[in-house]
Amino acid sequence: MTNLILHHYPMSPFSEKIRAMLGYAGLQWQSCITREMPPRPLLERLAGGYRKIPVAQIGADIFCDSRIIAAEIAQLSHKPALAVENLDAVQQAYISKVDHDLFFPCLFAAGTLTLNLKVLKAMSLLDVGRFLYDRINMGRKAKVQAVNPLQAKQQVRMHLADLEQRLTQDFLFGQTPTHADFSTYHTLWFIHELAESPLLQGHPRVLSWMARMKAFGHGTAQQIVAAHALQAARVQPRAIAAEYSQDAMIGQTVSIAPADYGCKPTTGVLVAVMPTRWVIARQDTELGTLHVHFPRQGYTLT
Ligand SMILES: N[C@@H](CCC(=O)N[C@@H](CS)C(=O)NCC(=O)O)C(=O)O
Numbered sequence: 001m002t003n004l005i006l007h008h009y010p011m012s013p014f015s016e017k018i019r020a021m022l023g024y025a026g027l028q029w030q031s032c033i034t035r036e037m038p039p040r041p042l043l044e045r046l047a048g049g050y051r052k053i054p055v056a057q058i059g060a061d062i063f064c065d066s067r068i069i070a071a072e073i074a075q076l077s078h079k080p081a082l083a084v085e086n087l088d089a090v091q092q093a094y095i096s097k098v099d100h101d102l103f104f105p106c107l108f109a110a111g112t113l114t115l116n117l118k119v120l121k122a123m124s125l126l127d128v129g130r131f132l133y134d135r136i137n138m139g140r141k142a143k144v145q146a147v148n149p150l151q152a153k154q155q156v157r158m159h160l161a162d163l164e165q166r167l168t169q170d171f172l173f174g175q176t177p178t179h180a181d182f183s184t185y186h187t188l189w190f191i192h193e194l195a196e197s198p199l200l201q202g203h204p205r206v207l208s209w210m211a212r213m214k215a216f217g218h219g220t221a222q223q224i225v226a227a228h229a230l231q232a233a234r235v236q237p238r239a240i241a242a243e244y245s246q247d248a249m250i251g252q253t254v255s256i257a258p259a260d261y262g263c264k265p266t267t268g269v270l271v272a273v274m275p276t277r278w279v280i281a282r283q284d285t286e287l288g289t290l291h292v293h294f295p296r297q298g299y300t301l302t
Contacts, residue, residue: 002076005030005057005229006069006221007043011122011194012036013103014066015054017186021070023216024177025077031221032229036123037134042226046233047292048266048282052258057229060237060290064266065258066099067295068277070179081178085276091173091180098183100144100260100298102159106187108152115195142261153199156191160203167205170212177213185213230287237291240272240279247273249301254280256294256301265302266292 006022006029008015022029034040038051046062047055056063056072063069067084074083081087084095119128139146147155163172163184171177172184191197192210200206249270256278257265268280271291278301282290 002027002029003058003232004072004076005032005224005232006054007032007034007046007057007229008054009034009036011119012053013107013186013190014052016189017066017182018054018056018069018073019218019221020185020189020213020216021073021082021182022219022221024182025073025079025082026219027073027077028220028222030224030228032224032226036127037131042229045284045287046229046290048268049257049264050266050292050294051264052262057232058238059235060233060287062233062290062292064292065295065298067297068293070182071276081176082182084179087178087180091178094172094180095183098159098180098187102155103187104147105152105155105159106191108147108149109156109199110191110195110197112195112197115197118194138262141263143263144260156199160200160206163206163209164203167209171209177216181209181213185210189214233284233287233290237281237289240291244272244274244279249273254278254301256280256292256299259298259300266294268292270301 004027006015006018008018008031034043034053043055046057047064050064052065054066054069056069058072063072071083071085074080074086084092123131166172169175171181173180188200188210192200200210250273252270253267254270255265255267257263266280268282270278271281272279276297277293277295279291279293282292284290
């Protein structure tokens with residue numbers, strides 16, 4: 001069993017990206033289920049203000065964003081192609097496109113009665129109301145252009161036609177999957193598996209690739225509760241290599257927030273500046289020092 005804890009909820013596409021990666025990596029992990037919307041007191045304590053899901057944790061190190069989590073899984077499983085920074089510029093650009101430009105079109109295009117029924121089964125009516133209120137508010141405050149729901153299906157159809165052409169091998173960029181496959185998978189999982197929408201029909205290569213991706217499963221997960229995750233955080237964070245603590249900003253109090261939507265900042269003392277990530281230290285009266293890791297791309301530091 002690795003000591004990697006994933007904080008997630010079942011219907012979250014970006015969480016599915018990580019769960020599928022954990023399956024491919026063949027890792028044993030610990031699963032801590034969180035609510036579909038704030039308040040999430042445990043994560044507020046561990047990650048500060050960061051409000052997106054998934055979040056991962058190894059002891060007192062907290063990893064925000066699926067990119068950073070993927071880099072940790074790449075290290076743990078010795079599968080370097082799971083980390084975005086190990087891929088070439090073409091794959092990196094493709095990942096940005098599917099993770100950012102196509103995420104909302106896929107969510108909007110997935111509306112089916114089945115999805116609505118699953119949501120109603122998973123949440124109380126009161127929570128559905130809270131969820132909608134939260135997401136409308138998040139959308140209003142977002143710094144990215146809203147998706148036109150009428151154009152969403154067309155965008156997804158174009159995406160599927162493009163994928164059908166691309167999939168000449170078992171995976172998008174070769175015979176083994178890379179981060180790009182998992183980035184592409186999670187939004188289509190939302191449409192095909194969760195919403196059970198017929199949108200993917202008529203795309204035989206996409207459907208076979210989806211089946212290959214699904215076959216990775218989720219690895220072996222042990223369910224844990226909040227108290228266990230808090231207990232796991234009562235250790236010293238990992239040491240930071242000297243080469244990452246040379247930047248002139250080190251030691252300053254900074255706030256880091258996503259640049260697109262859900263832009264809630266986390267504040268702490270900057271302790272590492274790496275080529276692709278920032279790490280800030282936060283103090284919790286009971287847990288001690290926590291190190292919170294963020295990607296540099298797509299986040300702002302003030
Ligand atoms: N860039 C983030 C995006 C994560 C994201 O947007 N997650 C969605 C759920 S799939 C989210 O946080 N929605 C708001 C929420 O759950 O509070 C990542 O790669 O992890």
